Amino acid sequence: MALILKNLSLVTPRGRVIERGYLMIEGERIAAIGEGAPPQALITQSLVTTLQYPQIIDATHKLAIPGLVNAHTHLEQTFMRGYSANHSLLDWLRNYIWKLQAAMTLDDIRLACTLGMIEAIRGGATAIVQHFKLPLTQEHTDAVLRAASALGVRLVLARGWADRGVNAESSASIMADLGRLFSDWHGGADGRITIANGPLAPWRCTPELLQRTTELARAHGAITHCHMNETQDEVAMTLKDSGMRPIEWFASLGLLGDDFDAVHGVWLSDRECALLAEHHATVAHCPGANMILASGVAPIVKLLQQGVNVALATDGPASNDGQDMIEMMRLAAFMARVTTLDPQVMSPSQVLDMATVNGARAARLPGGQLVVGAPADIVLIDMNAAHIQPIGHPLSSLVYSARGSDVDTVFVNGRILMADKQMVGVDEVALLDECRERAASLAKRAGISAA
């Protein structure tokens, strides 16, 4: 199948905008991009390769951007929204999130994650790094992977684990399940699903298992993805345990590399920033979650200046409380400027890179740029709205004016997941009804009311 989008604006690498151009998708790939009207030769080429006329869609007032990569979330937390007000990270985890998570049934997980994926797609994400905290049984994990496979989104499942503290799992069970996931799911669903090693946080993991799981991930060409330096309390815990700050401790264990994602990285010393740069590691920046939980401000401008790969993420829907990556771009820009008092930092193009190409690099995914030959992971934003028009500069309008609800059409691997703001093949009304009912009975079972 071939499809040509015409009369649209496109964001190409390094923030270059084609104000009026075309884009052609053939099968799973971007087959052509150009300025002006699509040339007749493209239609001829499509006839030769696909033996049929391409579908041509007039996309006037749409802006095509690379699909956004949400570099860190916990999708199952859609059933836990609304509990984060007035709590610090550790209080919120212990008194709400851990209790709710422990009470989730298989159906709860499937529905909560499906809802989270739909919300993410609606907010412009084509790829999601799902740091999955609830591998209670193999079926729980497989339910998430099957849901992603059916919806068509790209998903990296970082298998969460902790072998110390509350709900600690045995090292044998963690190693066996990770091994199973790599052999059964890594590269599944036409390459849309990959597996990662997901230790939950330094203070919840033993050094031996951190090293063994990282070795296993490396043997499969996969990443290790861990919450790091999110709050001052957590840094203090690792300092007490190991005599080192978390990033220093991980470096001493040989865990840092271009296959390592430090999620949050809020409280980083100069030495830790330098270590991340030296090892070509990634920081997954979650500005929304860091603000709502009053965790602090990550030194993103400094990290970028030192050459660290910074990706952008929402974190879980319970600490954000949404999955809107367009809003995260805006928050990241605002947060960087107000904390450095420098209006020159964090240009719209730099923020978009964090949400696209840097995220793809962090998660070891293809794409992240609108270029010929790349997978057709594309988002069309409807720019014909009162809160956006008239457009001064398309990238500024995207980052400062657009909202997740302006996402109009979403392609992943050439497949249309959403068109004209409607999810394709999903009964959202019925899904929302079912989720409401399930979330209420979950809170009741866990003995929790919103506070």
Ligand SMILES: [Zn+2]
């Ligand atoms: Zn998280």
